[in-house]
Amino acid sequence: MGRTTPKKWTVLVNAILIVLVVLWAVPIIGLFISSLRPKTDVLNSGWWTIFSSKGRITLENYRQVLGGSTYTFVDAAGKTVRSSGDNLSQAFINSLTVTIPSVIIPLLIASAAAFGFAWMVFPGRKFFFTSVVAMLVIPLQIALIPILRDYQKIGLTGSYLGIWLAHTGFGLPLGIYLLYNYISTIPRDIFESAFLDGARPMVVFARLVLPLSVPAIASLAIFQFLWVWNDLLVALVFLGGTKDVAVLTQRLATMVGSRGQDWHLLTAGAFVVMVIPLGVFFALQRYFVQGLMAGSVKG
């Protein structure tokens, strides 16, 4: 809620805010409306004219970007292969396949490490954790060439495993840092009674620490989810451009190149890319904001 503010200001304040909010929302509204208009309408008139005369609405654009044409061909080995044309539904599945493990794996590894840093004594503990803090802002560009060379040597380019590990590596510093801050505040006596009962650290970690850290893990998960789903650079470098593995952001960037003026398709494509993160975002905004507060140092 607002503070007590002199009356004369409140009208002006709300007026400026409304202007800004409209400025922020209009590009998204325009995109969404255009994605629902027939091709000829989109290309010949502004989307705002839908409110006046031409109110035609269609799902054809979505059908086209999601489905595309399916065709069969015989490959070099003589096998008949069914393949799809310009379709985003395959890319959608690819995005999910890349994103889900790229969120869960770093979370597992980061929470284990955070637990180790917070509750165990070992040589180099302070040095290692300080290094993690230093790595928070390292630009991932530094890793692209060396890791790409490694991947070419061991055959990980274009593989899901390769990109999961890359996202894990790039997401770990923030993950460890945030979860350490959280896990180190869990009261000590909760653990001690468990240890006295003879529980192994791994059991304590799985049965006590993970469940108690759910709020922190949730906000980190949303963070990492948005980061991975929306990433373009890491996918371009490690996944390569072949259609059967390319993720949504790659396909959309390609569409901008090849269909630069087909606005009815580009707008629908952009909306397909946005729909999941927007949904996650609105459903879990509270957690996301908490994560932002705790982690405003990431590079």
Add this chain to the structure above:
Amino acid sequence: MALPTKHDDRPLRHHRIGRLVVSAVVPIITGVVLWAGFLFLKQGAAPPAIIALAAIIWGVGGVALLFWVSDWLVNRLPLRAAKTLQPFVFVGPALLILTWYLVLPTLRSLYLSFFDAQSKNFVGLANYIYAFTDSRMRESFVNNLMWIILGTGGSVGMGLLIALLADRSRYEKIFKSIIFTPMAISFVGAGVIWRFVYAYKPAGEMQIGLLNAIVTLFGGEPQAWITLRPWNNVFLIAILVWLQSGYAMVIISAALKGVPSSIIEAGRIDGAGELRIIRSIIIPHISTTLVTVSTTIIIISLKIFDIVYTMTGGQYGTEVIASMQYKQMFTFYDFGKGSAIAIVLVIAVIPVMWYNLRQFSKQEGF
């Protein structure tokens, strides 16, 4: 803190060989299972959705399995060794991955940056001379500086403005969540959204881009904003401001709630106007937050890639450092120059890293 370890199942002498065998067999089975999964995924002889599902189960389950097996193994060791190794079951995987993906790459990029395109011949500082003297590189430095100044200034300024205004409005929540929404949108998606806003058709035709429609409505000439040097950089930076203002706003807004009302009221009683209160009381109070938010957005601006890649591909005078690095890697296959540019980026973040480390070392209790 010393962790008590369960030790009622320490190996007895006559069981030792049997236990050794078991200790070897379990990791081997684990390895075989994971390898089989890997081969299955690599062949890809199943519908994409099945492959995707299997990949997810394999990847996530594999990591969990590795944790359990390594923990199990460590606990079969003699007590002393188990106690020493136990922490590394937890921090070891993270340290290994960070070493592979961030620590070693920094050193390796530094090394590669002194070699030629194929990393065969030592070329001394030639790649760095290129990085600082080449005309495209100089262009990208200037542009990146513009991104940092206008992008950060715009986002933090807008964020501060909206946070201050929203703090004084009854509809704070709605306003803030609309401004915040673009945070969920990818740079590529935002690129398409704004390309559409900037869309251009020759004068006389019906404009479908919002900006040109407004310009022509007021009698102006339609412009191809994306190719209009040097202003096109500003139009690209506007996208970043649109995306990041929400982030700045949320953090600043939280800090505003922490400014004690009593000080503000005291300022009012002393006759200070609203602007004076903001300038002399509120801004100083939230200055640390402003610094934190600014450094975060500075780093985002410094590494900006996706927007330029999607909107212009670096043409029309919009090249930035990260897009040049990408080009050296994948267009010219010059790993020497690409590495040198990456090192330049790292050097650029060192002040922020130093600041973070200083803040961290001030923290107590570690």
